[in-house]
Amino acid sequence: MSFYITTSISYVNGQPHLGHAYEAIATDVLARHHRQRSDDTFFLTGTDEHGEPVADAAKANGYEPREWADLNAEKFKALLPELGVEPDFFIRTSDPQHEQKVQDVLQRVYDNGYVYKGTYTGWYCPRCADFKVENEILEGNRCPIHEIELTKENEENYFFKLSAFQSQLEALFAENQGFVGPPRARNEAEAFLAGGLQDVSLTRAKLTWGVQVPWDHSHVFYVWFDALLNYYTALSYARANADLTERYWPASVHMIGKDILKFHTIYWPALLLAAGLEPPKGVFVHGFLQGADGRKMSKSLGNGLDPLDVTERFGADALRFFLLREVQFGSDGPVGMDAVANRYSAELANDYGNLASRTLAMIARYRDSDVSSRATDPELAAEFTGLPATVSAALDAVDLTGGLDQIWQRVRRLNRYVEEQRPWELARDEAAAARLDTVLASLHEGVRSLSVLLYPFIPAATAKVLAALGTPDTDYSAAAFGTHAAATARVEKIPPLFPKEPD
RNA sequence: GGCCCUGUAGCUCAGUGGUAAGAGCACCCGGCUCAUAACCGGCGAGACGCAGGUUCGAAUCCUGCCAGGGCUACCA
Structure with a gap:
């Protein structure tokens, strides 16, 4: 089974x-999870580089647009390894192969009769040489930059017949209940659709930094159409000697923020249908992270959280874990460094890290690091039954927080198990030797199976634990409690996974 | 103007018709010693924003109101 997942591409301006880190991490977790399940997985991310803002910024800084894009794309690319995010390809919309493919697809849309020449009317600023959109215009129809009065001007544009897809999109929403998630986002998309679709302009005449319109070289495509197509074009050239389109299209999940919902749930499927291509199977809209005060993060409020500040202090695993644990995935929620520190200490260090430490230490101390071929406790095993299926079901529903919570309940369960069984007392009683074998083997197996499940969330730490347990297999088939009970397992003690910060 | 979301314990939240409303964190008390002074247990007199209504029964459905946030088509 193939699984193709994407992030939205970041605008290089x-x-x-x-926010970028959040989306990339969530997507990476799902990609890793599907790789564990041996799904044929492809994870795409990248940068959106065309359009007027980029051209303007480049000019203002004395660069050519392409040079400016090179400079900035590098920053986005460099963020990923800091987050433990490993995409299969990083697309840039200025890639010549992308541009070529955009032209191919949109030419098809044109040939299929979904493009016509029309007139775009808007408020124009002669000083900016640019059209302004309604919501940026000042009182009295003035330019937000020059504060001079704007004039209504017309520009000849090519339009995309979005309105022609009204009923097809309605059918798509009706037939594919999972097309947009969570339900809140789906409602918003359906409400928009119910309002009736109008055609949208597809090209720009006054701009050169974009993909040239093949049937009229005096236009470039409006950046959104160029950008959306990245999900499709990337497959055609991500691998030097293979076109992956057949293998992965249509996409399984497009992970996006709610600000671009309309483009991904309405324009995008319509565009694909117009080109004779299959629309994606799903679009998932994650929430926005807010400042610790519950307000929108902003420089002026100083309530922002810099992902690199977090990774520098606590590591990439901690950031990944925190973001998916703290805020219900799909909802907005507040985050701040104090909350990171709390989760790091209480959950990563005390719950999971310490569980690993005490388990390894007891096996080393009481059984000379060897718990191979020992039976596990059936009562504990019962409490782990079905866990991998529960977790994968949650992740299939893009409920990352829910899946993680299911796992964490068992992390807590294992710490309680230690207290209930009191291995240190069993160790003093020779008659309890068999029981101690069982208890230690059960702990070994519990930590091992949970680490397999946690691997997509905290890949570095779990890899260390699994190696220390002598069972490095992260395949999802190994996630079930009991899978490795009979295997040879010699453990090694390791330093604290999530060391406490010095006071 | 229209549409939508949120308002539950000190804090952050889960809980969409049914036993005495839950979790984590924080606080306090107790236990343990394998472990990163970690872990485990105990401890909540909460008007489930306010006011009505539907129902045998509502945090959960409906109406109005209050407070906060969002969307309302070509900025990405």
């Missing part, structure tokens, strides 16, 4: 921030 801005700086990488926590």
